[in-house]
Amino acid sequence: MKTKIYKIDGDAKGEMDLPAAFSEEIRPDIVKRAVEASETNKKQPYGPSEEAGMRHATEMQGIGQGMARVQRLTQYGGSRAAKTPQTRGGRRAHPPKPEHRPKKKINKKERAKARRSALAATTKKELVEKRGHEIDDGSLEFPLVVEKGIEDIDKTKDAIDLLKNLGVYSDVNRAKKGKTIRAGKGKRRNRKYRRPKSILVVLPEGTEGLRAFSNLPGVTVKTPETLTIEDLSPGGDMGRLSIFSVKSVNQMEDW
Numbered sequence: 001m002k003t004k005i006y007k008i009d010g011d012a013k014g015e016m017d018l019p020a021a022f023s024e025e026i027r028p029d030i031v032k033r034a035v036e037a038s039e040t041n042k043k044q045p046y047g048p049s050e051e052a053g054m055r056h057a058t059e060m061q062g063i064g065q066g067m068a069r070v071q072r073l074t075q076y077g078g079s080r081a082a083k084t085p086q087t088r089g090g091r092r093a094h095p096p097k098p099e100h101r102p103k104k105k106i107n108k109k110e111r112a113k114a115r116r117s118a119l120a121a122t123t124k125k126e127l128v129e130k131r132g133h134e135i136d137d138g139s140l141e142f143p144l145v146v147e148k149g150i151e152d153i154d155k156t157k158d159a160i161d162l163l164k165n166l167g168v169y170s171d172v173n174r175a176k177k178g179k180t181i182r183a184g185k186g187k188r189r190n191r192k193y194r195r196p197k198s199i200l201v202v203l204p205e206g207t208e209g210l211r212a213f214s215n216l217p218g219v220t221v222k223t224p225e226t227l228t229i230e231d232l233s234p235g236g237d238m239g240r241l242s243i244f245s246v247k248s249v250n251q252m253e254d255w
Helices: 027-041 108-120 125-130 148-152 154-166 171-179 210-215 246-250
Strands: 002-006 012-017 144-146 201-204 220-222 242-245
Touching: 108 201, 144 154, 144 246, 148 210, 148 242, 148 246, 154 171, 154 210, 210 220, 242 246
Parallel strands: 002 144, 144 242, 201 220, 201 242
Antiparallel strands: 002 012
16 A cells, blocks of 8 residues: 655655555454453542441341331430441442452454554545544545654644644644533543544654644644554544654554
8 A cells, every 4th residue: 555755845745655554454343342442441440448438336226126227326326327328428338349350351363453453544534534533635645644854843833834734733723622621520530621632643752743743732642662542543433633754654564
């Protein structure tokens, strides 16, 4: 499979052969299963204290007293119930257990195939558009491969100029405008806002561009060694808009 190489000014300068991983069969079912397994295995075990709801001085009156046989607080003369699940301030009946480790298994070969399949999906324009990415230039070939100059960009304003030249900066604006307040308890846990995923930029280790692009909203910057299936298909949705440097594409021969 061949693709165009783009210059910093956005014009095409030639073609290059893509590694075999970019030609993998696209399997949405395997990708979805691999992403779900990865997200599940990152969950942290949680649960209440073993003493939660049980820190009361109680006693039980026994049978034949004409009252329910539950633990009752001694300080109230044995009238108010405590500790049992149906009482105020009592323990939970079936709380989550910290010793339970949520985990999903997936075969090594299946996980490797899913990662290559997610990488191959970045070459399909219809999948990129279906995922919701906004593209100004309809003649672009995916994935976007840019010459070596992208690795030397050390300022965010230069990174913005490059994205504008390529005709994909509108997708960054989409992520910027799409910032919303999260629903649920996450608002109280230091993750109040949610933002759409925008462009994925893959550059070699130690290049200046790793920092310049990371300041843009919704943009993910990775190296070929740290690139994961969750970066290529966030939430299991294939076809993320991706930009590679020529060197980073060559480093993916062994994928």
